[in-house]
Amino acid sequence: MGMTGTTVADLVHAQWDDHRPGLRCEDRVLTHHQVAAGAAARAALLVDLLPPGAEPHVGVLLDNTPEYPLWLSAAALAGAAVAGINPTRRGAELARDILHTECRLLLTERTHLPLLDGLELPGVRILVTDSEEYEQLLAPYANAAPGDAALAPPDPSRRMLLYFTSGSTGAPKAAICSQGRLAAAGRSLVEHFGVGRDDVHYVCMPMFHGNAVIADWSPALAAGAAVALRRRFSASGFLDDVRAYGATYFTYVGRAVQYILATPERPDDRDNPLRLGFGTEAGAVDAARFAERFGVRLVEGYGSSEGGAAVQRTPDTPPGAIGRATPGDDLAVVDPATGEECPAACLDEAGRLLNGADAIGELVNRGRSPFEGYWRNPEADAARVRGGWYWTGDLFFRDPKGFLYFAGRSDDRLRVDSENLAAAMIENILARYEPAAAVAVYAVPDPVAGDQVMATLALGDAPFDPGDFGRFLAAQGDLGPKMLPRFVRPVRRMPVTATNKVHRVALRRAGFRCPDPVWWRPDTEVSYEPLTPAAESALLDRYREQGREELLGRL
Structure with a gap:
């Protein structure tokens, strides 16, 4: 049974009286109450440190340590937004991400300090979370409670996340996600997958990316489930972590599933508590191999990173398909050159596409879109929303029954x-x-x-x-x-x-x-x-x- 809050701040408040284990990372265990208390302390610190008139943005340049979800919760309580900073960026590109999102505070750890050497970051105060100075700064706020300090009353429309989405060219764009949208995404996944208070969400994907926060951390918060963190993804450590934490749910993107499958097989691979993996780009072949080897179902989903369109898997979804449009969406597969809807796919008995040249087009949401824009990037906004439609930039085809199949990114189309x-x-x-x-x-x-x-x-x-x-x-x-x-x-x-x-x-x-x-x-x-x-x-x-x-x- 999930929580009913309309903001992330509501969900953090709901943790206050819960003394069950809520956050695990290596040998450290925090109860839900301790998470809420730690978030309240950091929210009060944030309110005091942020300069008057500054945008309520805090940059987080951290691996998946407990400080990351604590600062997500703190930002929610304070009515601020977290900008997830990618630690694989370097030099001027890294500085650009921090300055573009107008972060006056930057949270990092000693292992990442070399990345900041020599960078020009005017007006940015850096807090090192594994330092004595940081502990001293937090100490006066040890008795803070949720609601004690806020820059503005949290409401569903308040900015909560600024997360970078990368394209094939140009600088990454910072997509905006509000408290209301993030809380709603968590509640939706709780309902769709039956996530409960006794589940343990294993967060092994990097938290600067939308997948880990929106599809893993958020439903755990909405359900009152526990979160287990892996500092950085490790294929060889995956199964050991799952067993040690009692993890029941995880998310993945890209090739993570392939790397797990490439590890040596063990006779007891199926002896694990996992019941579900949710993500993208595993592929039907690898999903079947994963289920056979580990006894765990992988559910391939689709949701535009910016929130503009989503496809929901239903029990009757055929193999290889993602699902149908979520209720209320008006999704179409459109030829971007003409703006006309593409014809339905012709599939043979084995499910192979026979008319790809005609059937494959860009997925477009012609209805009301929850897209909330990019930070300070009107050109990117205009490219994403054209003619009143939200253009996902992703290629799909649709079968005669309306099921949608992912066919790649629009910039991954070849003309031969x-x-x-x-x-x-x-x-x-x-x-x-x-x-x-x-x-x-x-x-x-x-x-x-x-x-x-x-x-x-x-x-x-x-x-x-x-x-x-x-x-x-x-x-x-x-x-x-x-x-x-x-x-x-x-x-x-x-x-x-x-x-x-x-x-x-x-x-x-x-x-x-x-x-x-x-x-x-x-x-x-x-x-x-x-x-x-x-x-x-x-x-x-x-x-x-x-x-x-x-x-x-x-x-």
């Missing part, structure tokens, strides 16, 4: 020989290649026009066998001839971002001129050979002849 292809569709096929722990498909420019398909395969310590891979491709009945990778880059481990998503920008930028050996098909046959220095030189000459060499290395 005048045919539009979705990288995610090709990835889903290549994911069947058993030696590959992970697959990424992306475009490299064609020497004459359009794109060519390049694939990176994460093979661990196994060597790439071009003959075996060619035979695999030839056996895939739904792999059209234009989908065949022209270039293949075998790697030991897939390069990923801080949120465990494939680092597509780096892959596209490197293309076939990368530090790893590359194999390619010089002609139309499904036969791969090494891209030797001589072959690469001749290929680059073709780009120069067509005046397209400058396109190589594009973002």
Whole structure:
């Protein structure tokens, strides 16, 4: 049974009289009451330290330590907003994120202090959470209670989060999430998944990212469930953590599930308390492997990071589909070039898409959107909301019954020989290649026009066998001839971002001129050979002849 508060502050207040364990991290355990008390102390400190007239924003540059959820709760009580700062950013980019969100206070820890060396951060006060000075600052507020100090009365429309969403180009945008939207998201997941007070939410994804806060921490708070933290995601430590904490629920993004599956199997893998994993981009093949190995159901969901559209899985959702639009949403799959709705997908008996060029389009919310905008970025707002519609930037197709299938990001569309292809569709096929722990498909420019398909395969310590891979491709009945990778880059481990998503920008930028050996098909046959220095030189000459060499290395 979840809480009924309309703001995150209401949910924090509700913890005050609860003396059950509420927050676990390594050897540290705090009760729900201690979490609420710690949040109240930090809220009072925040109110006193924030300069008059400053935006009520506090930057948090921390790993997943107890201080992170404590400051989220503190911001809610104070009527302030947390800007999650990504510790993988460096130099001027890191400074830009802090200054763009107008943070006058920055919470960090000693391990991250080197990141701040030499940065120009005028007007920003830095608090180091694992320092004696910090403890001394907090001490006078030890007896604070929720509601004792606030910059403004918390209400549903009050800013709560500023979380950066990355694109393929340009600086990350800081999406706004209000207290009301965050509390509503938590309550919705509680209802949808039956999360209860006895659940333990394992937060192993980084908390500067929306997934961990919106889909993991928020429903735990709404349900009165406990939270268990992992400082940084570890595939090898995943199962041990789950058992040690008694975790029943976790969220994931990107390739985290693949990394867990790549760990050595144990006879007792199914002996664990987990009942549910919720996230994105695991893929149907890996979800089935995870359920078979660990006895845990993975539910693939979709929610635009900015909150503009959501797809809800129902019991009758077919394999491979995400679900249907949530009640009240008017979602459509639209051709962005014409603004017209795409035709329904034609699927064969095996669920393979037969008319991808026509059926795949951008998912658009034509109804009322909960999108709350980006911080100080009207250009990005205008690009996201056009003609009164919210454009997600994500590719989907819809079957005749209205079920929606994710087909990649709009910037992951390839145009090969005048045919539009979705990288995610090709990835889903290549994911069947058993030696590959992970697959990424992306475009490299064609020497004459359009794109060519390049694939990176994460093979661990196994060597790439071009003959075996060619035979695999030839056996895939739904792999059209234009989908065949022209270039293949075998790697030991897939390069990923801080949120465990494939680092597509780096892959596209490197293309076939990368530090790893590359194999390619010089002609139309499904036969791969090494891209030797001589072959690469001749290929680059073709780009120069067509005046397209400058396109190589594009973002």
